[in-house]
Amino acid sequence: MPMPLQPIKPKNISDQVFDQIRESIFRGQLKAGEQILPERELSQALGVSRTTVRNAINKLVVLGLLEHKQGQGTFVRSPDTRQGNPLAAAMEVQDATINDLLEVRMGLECNAAALAAVRAVKEDLAFMDASLEEMRAEVSSGRLGTEADTAFHMALAYATKNSVHVYLMKNFYDFLFVGIKKNLSHLYENPRNIDEILRQHGTIIAAIKRRDPKEATEAMRRHIQFVQDFFRNRL
Amino acid sequence: MPMPLQPIKPKNISDQVFDQIRESIFRGQLKAGEQILPERELSQALGVSRTTVRNAINKLVVLGLLEHKQGQGTFVRSPDTRQGNPLAAAMEVQDATINDLLEVRMGLECNAAALAAVRAVKEDLAFMDASLEEMRAEVSSGRLGTEADTAFHMALAYATKNSVHVYLMKNFYDFLFVGIKKNLSHLYENPRNIDEILRQHGTIIAAIKRRDPKEATEAMRRHIQFVQDFFRNRL
DNA sequence: ATGTGACATTGGTATGACCATTAATTTAGC
DNA sequence: GCTAAATTAATGGTCATACCAATGTCACAT
Known part of the structure; x- marks a missing residue:
């Protein structure tokens, strides 16, 4: 008899962080041009390693939603500068x-x-x-x-x-x-x-x-x- | 007289690795469906850390040129599956x-x-x-x-x-x-x-x-x- | 033959340290 | 006093190492 096994959703931790940040952007909690929390603080706040946070952020950078500026921080790109979707x-x-x-x-x-x-x-x-x-x-x-x-x-x-x-x-x-x-x-x-x-x-x-x-x-x-x-x- | 200074963009190491892998794909040295070198070997071969290699690879994954399969390796996506769903x-x-x-x-x-x-x-x-x-x-x-x-x-x-x-x-x-x-x-x-x-x-x-x-x-x-x-x- | 389970391979995550770049702050020099 | 150089602090970038998680392989027991 097939035990009704429950699924469990695996999903990478990185992707979960990715989703969460992206959602904040879409909801408007992170506005264009605004600086997001530094990686170190984010990792602590989310209870994951900085490595994971960086993976998520990098993904968003590649997708054009965020922008890296070494020495300054990471910023939300304004929609009109977005390209390459x-x-x-x-x-x-x-x-x-x-x-x-x-x-x-x-x-x-x-x-x-x-x-x-x-x-x-x-x-x-x-x-x-x-x-x-x-x-x-x-x-x-x-x-x-x-x-x-x-x-x-x-x-x-x-x-x-x-x-x-x-x-x-x-x-x-x-x-x-x-x-x-x-x-x-x-x-x-x-x-x-x-x-x-x-x-x-x-x-x-x-x-x-x-x-x-x-x-x-x-x-x-x-x-x-x-x-x-x-x-x-x-x- | 303003010497026409040459740019020299030191560019991120990650980006350099990124360029190199991407070029291999475009040149056809890495064919579609083929498995690329494991991250550990790549980092050793290129003389950079695995972190850096991962950054480069992740970028290519987001762009749809590569595909991650945990436990197996990283593969070159065939062009027809690229713009896929x-x-x-x-x-x-x-x-x-x-x-x-x-x-x-x-x-x-x-x-x-x-x-x-x-x-x-x-x-x-x-x-x-x-x-x-x-x-x-x-x-x-x-x-x-x-x-x-x-x-x-x-x-x-x-x-x-x-x-x-x-x-x-x-x-x-x-x-x-x-x-x-x-x-x-x-x-x-x-x-x-x-x-x-x-x-x-x-x-x-x-x-x-x-x-x-x-x-x-x-x-x-x-x-x-x-x-x-x-x-x-x-x- | 079959399938069960240990093992090896490979990507994913966690730490902690240090490097590189930038902006703000302080300090030295005039 | 004012300017410019030097210091500092904050932040992203890189490195090294260890361990976790998923996948396929293959020997072994049945």
């Missing part, structure tokens, strides 16, 4: 347009909003609220709110509690958002657009807090539709 | 369930169905019809219809005319049907399930032919819901 490369070949990306996001994120409305715990909601607040702050201080923007959408992804969805969003983060960024600046040129987007994010969060999947989906649909319309009128 | 890699380790996959498909494919209803040309419709017919044939000949099944969903993807969606689905199905084919066989065990699925595929195609995005979406939703319910009742 293997996925992004694959995209170029296929002449993907912004609208293509938005269409896919329409499917992925509307669905995600519904899932989040059912499963989000208060921690997830806190992350979403924080991203919203941060975006307001960034905007009122004159900067663009693109990073807080992505932080919001990533927070939503985590709230789905669906590892496949999170995985997808993590890996497509770069060209789902960054690819848009340069064009996004046009969207942010008009203060009215920013206000509208902030309002839309708020509406989505509200629906999720009310545990209303249908309205959450619809709010997300309107949000993405708004962005789509903007680009459509521009071209 | 970003999804499948980290998926194995993750605790992704079938339901996670289906939830994401719910978002992606319902959306795709709507797009296809608007954009599918008669060629796309022909492909879908063909997959349906092929699946019928396979089933009635006793074999499983998994390949024709994927063919249907991929035909739908192509019909969206969205290169991003196609790219996602390609990788998605690569992974999907490697990992859970055996579970799928349970679904196909019962002839009634097969008939139902054939019927559902037909309904989706019909809605697309009628250029009815709303009904196409709904038909797809019911289809995936059906599969979800099946697995839910099974566990």
